[in-house]
Amino acid sequence: DTGVSQDPRHKITKRGQNVTFRCDPISEHNRLYWYRQTLGQGPEFLTYFQNEAQLEKSRLLSDRFSAERPKGSFSTLEIQRTEQGDSAMYLCASSLGAGEKLFFGSGTQLSVL
Amino acid sequence: LAKTTQPISMDSYEGQEVNITCSHNNIATNDYITWYQQFPSQGPRFIIQGYKTKVTNEVASLFIPADRKSSTLSLPRVSLSDTAVYYCLVGEVNTGFQKLVFGTGTRLLVSP
Numbered sequence: 607d608t609g610v611s612q613d614p615r616h617k618i619t620k621r622g623q624n625v626t627f628r629c630d631p632i633s634e635h636n637r638l639y640w641y642r643q644t645l646g647q648g649p650e651f652l653t654y655f656q657n658e659a660q661l662e663k664s665r666l667l668s669d670r671f672s673a674e675r676p677k678g679s680f681s682t683l684e685i686q687r688t689e690q691g692d693s694a695m696y697l698c699a700s701s702l703g704a705g706e707k708l709f710f711g712s713g714t715q716l717s718v719l
Numbered sequence: 720l721a722k723t724t725q726p727i728s729m730d731s732y733e734g735q736e737v738n739i740t741c742s743h744n745n746i747a748t749n750d751y752i753t754w755y756q757q758f759p760s761q762g763p764r765f766i767i768q769g770y771k772t773k774v775t776n777e778v779a780s781l782f783i784p785a786d787r788k789s790s791t792l793s794l795p796r797v798s799l800s801d802t803a804v805y806y807c808l809v810g811e812v813n814t815g816f817q818k819l820v821f822g823t824g825t826r827l828l829v830s831p
Contacts, residue, residue, distance in 0.1 A: 648806055651819065710761075712760065
C-alpha cells in the first residue's frame, strides 16, 4: 500500500491560467474522489469516479472544472481560466468500493494570484 | 444527508482521555457514523466507523447510544501528536454511492 499520491503538492498560478492536477489512487481501488478544502473548513465533495466512469458531480464543480480518469487508474482535475476564488487545497481520495473507507492523499495546494 | 454538529474546539493535556461528542439528530436508518482525523497540510485519515453501541480499535473508541442521535469519539491517553482536527460524518455505507459531507470539525489541541 503506497497510499494515494497527488502531484504537484503546491501550485501557484496567475488568474486566467489553466492548471491540471494529477492523482494516483491506491492500485486496487476502483473508486476515486475529488474534494476541495479552504482554510478553516472541512473538505467539500467535488466529484467521484467508479473505475473510468464519472458518476457524480457537485454543483460546486463549475464548467471551468473537468475531471477525467482514463482507463480507471490515475485521475486528472483541470481548472480552466482560474479565478482567485479557486485558491484551495484539492484533495483526492480512493476507496476499494462502495462502503469502504476513503484514503486521502496529501492534496495539491493551489494559489491563484 | 444527515447534518452533524460538533464543538469547534477542545483543549486537553497529554495523558488525558478526550471525548468528542457529535450530534446528528436526523440520522437515517441506513446511516453509519464515521470519524476522520486531519493534520495540517495533509488529507483526512480514517479513524473509526460504527452503526450502534460501541466500536473499538487500536486508536479510538466510538460510543453510539440506542437512539443514534449522537456519538462520542473517545481518544485514550492523548499525546501531543493527537493535536488535529476531528470530523464526524454520517452517511449510507452500503449503497452505490457514498458522498461524505464534512463539517468544520473539532480542533483538538493537546498541551504538555
